[in-house]
Amino acid sequence: xxxxxxxxxxxxxxxxxxxxxxxxxxxxxxxxxxxxxxxxxxxxxxxxxxxxxxxxxxxxxxxxxxxxxxxxxxxxxxxxxxxxxxxxxxxxxxxxxxxxxxxxxxxxxxxxxxxxxxxxxxxxxxxxxxxxxxxxxxxxxxxxxxxxxxxxxxxxxxxxxxxxxxxxxxxxxxxxxxxxxxxxxxxxxxxxx
Numbered sequence: 001x002x003x004x005x006x007x008x009x010x011x012x013x014x015x016x017x018x019x020x021x022x023x024x025x026x027x028x029x030x031x032x033x034x035x036x037x038x039x040x041x042x043x044x045x046x047x048x049x050x051x052x053x054x055x056x057x058x059x060x061x062x063x064x065x066x067x068x069x070x071x072x073x074x075x076x077x078x079x080x081x082x083x084x085x086x087x088x089x090x091x092x093x094x095x096x097x098x099x100x101x102x103x104x105x106x107x108x109x110x111x112x113x114x115x116x117x118x119x120x121x122x123x124x125x126x127x128x129x130x131x132x133x134x135x136x137x138x139x140x141x142x143x144x145x146x147x148x149x150x151x152x153x154x155x156x157x158x159x160x161x162x163x164x165x166x167x168x169x170x171x172x173x174x175x176x177x178x179x180x181x182x183x184x185x186x187x188x189x190x191x192x193x
Contacts, residue, residue: 063092071103
């Protein structure tokens with residue numbers, strides 16, 4: 001009897017953790033800021049680290065958008081897929097076209113204390129639905145960790161890093177959004193699925 005209760009309680013805790021994470025992500029969707037604000041200037045970060053991005057399934061060869069950032073960094077967005085769980089996963093690759101190693105700007109993590117506390121990430125990325133007048137921030141788990149590629153601080157010249165970001169999904173009628181990442185140009189991307 002106690003094994004059955006423990007298993008049921010564990011499932012309930014997992015469901016509650018997932019619901020809390022989604023609630024945090026949706027709560028941050030209001031546009032509370034100036035959508036026309038220019039990106040922040042880059043700041044320095046610490047030495048080299050690694051990351052563990054998700055699998056990049058279903059990508060085509062031609063990117064949805066190529067977004068130029070500071071110091072020779074370029075983000076190729078290869079897919080933006082709506083998932084049945086109520087979120088959008090944006091996949092891509094971050095590459096260094098400069099002739100020297102580039103320190104990843106700290107601004108890419110955004111300015112939320114809870115996200116910054118968890119180390120370097122792409123937690124500052126947002127999707128903007130201009131028709132619905134909503135801004136969607138990168139989702140966080142119950143410990144405040146952003147659901148995005150984390151742990152990278154430098155990229156060597158010519159190197160490329162696979163990256164991903166997960167956001168709450170806009171309404172199904174919204175198929176086109178603006179992708180914004182501090183220090184990078186804004187890009188319009190289409191959501192599939």
